[in-house]
Amino acid sequence: INMSFAHLKKSVNGLSYQVDNSKSEEWSTLVIPSKLNYRIVLSDGTQVWLNSVSSLRFPFSFLGKTREVYLTGEAFFKVTPDKTKPFIIRVNGVTVRVVGTSFNIKSRNGKTQVIVETGIVNVSEKKKSVNLNPGEKVFVTGKDGLQTKESIKGRLYNYYATHELVCDETPLHELVSSLNEVYGAHIVIGNKAIANLPITTVFKDQSLDQVLVVISETFKIKVERGKKGIVLK
Numbered sequence: 001i002n003m004s005f006a007h008l009k010k011s012v013n014g015l016s017y018q019v020d021n022s023k024s025e026e027w028s029t030l031v032i033p034s035k036l037n038y039r040i041v042l043s044d045g046t047q048v049w050l051n052s053v054s055s056l057r058f059p060f061s062f063l064g065k066t067r068e069v070y071l072t073g074e075a076f077f078k079v080t081p082d083k084t085k086p087f088i089i090r091v092n093g094v095t096v097r098v099v100g101t102s103f104n105i106k107s108r109n110g111k112t113q114v115i116v117e118t119g120i121v122n123v124s125e126k127k128k129s130v131n132l133n134p135g136e137k138v139f140v141t142g143k144d145g146l147q148t149k150e151s152i153k154g155r156l157y158n159y160y161a162t163h164e165l166v167c168d169e170t171p172l173h174e175l176v177s178s179l180n181e182v183y184g185a186h187i188v189i190g191n192k193a194i195a196n197l198p199i200t201t202v203f204k205d206q207s208l209d210q211v212l213v214v215i216s217e218t219f220k221i222k223v224e225r226g227k228k229g230i231v232l233k
Contacts, residue, residue, distance in 0.1 A: 010043075029056070032050045037052055040056070046077065067085055068089075069089075073108070094125045103197075126146075187231075188232070
């Protein structure tokens with residue numbers, strides 16, 4: 001569902017928000033319930049796709065020297081460029097700073113992940129900081145802090161916004177992990193020898209059964225369904 005911040009009401013199709021006008025800027029907190037996702041457009045034109053069980057706190061207008069928002073959960077950002085006013089996301093003790101770029105942030109169970117699609121993104125936590133380029137990701141955990149950045153293969157991170165799972169030499173175990181999240185499935189790899197097999201394809205709005213057929217035919221493996229879930233071997 002696409003929405004502009006200017007047209008938000010207190011309740012829309014299960015969506016809720018709370019307005020805080022106790023400060024000079026009027027702030028709103030947008031809350032996304034389970035099994036739903038929304039796209040909103042902020043006052044500067046920045047687009048934000050919020051995944052289910054997530055929330056975003058943002059001002060109706062960016063009046064200061066920065067554009068600052070607060071995220072809980074997961075969102076894909078497509079930030080409108082403005083070199084004079086950096087865009088800053090605060091999430092679970094992590095600060096993400098950009099000028100104009102697109103990237104995904106996922107913060108669940110004490111772990112925060114940032115993946116960059118375009119542009120350069122700065123991620124900082126406490127005294128550590130790292131710049132991410134397109135196709136790179138980084139994890140931040142409460143126990144170990146900011147980790148070493150890594151390269152990604154494909155685009156599995158924002159299906160809720162694009163309805164696409166883009167595999168580019170993507171290890172099978174990474175695809176399986178995304179399928180479990182996207183479809184609410186319980187798929188396990190029963191043979192460790194196939195866990196890192198690479199797959200290159202694009203799944204767009206396909207059923208789980210259709211995806212499993214492609215996996216089975218690509219790797220010549222069996223897909224067994226049981227009471228506890230689906231086993232690949």
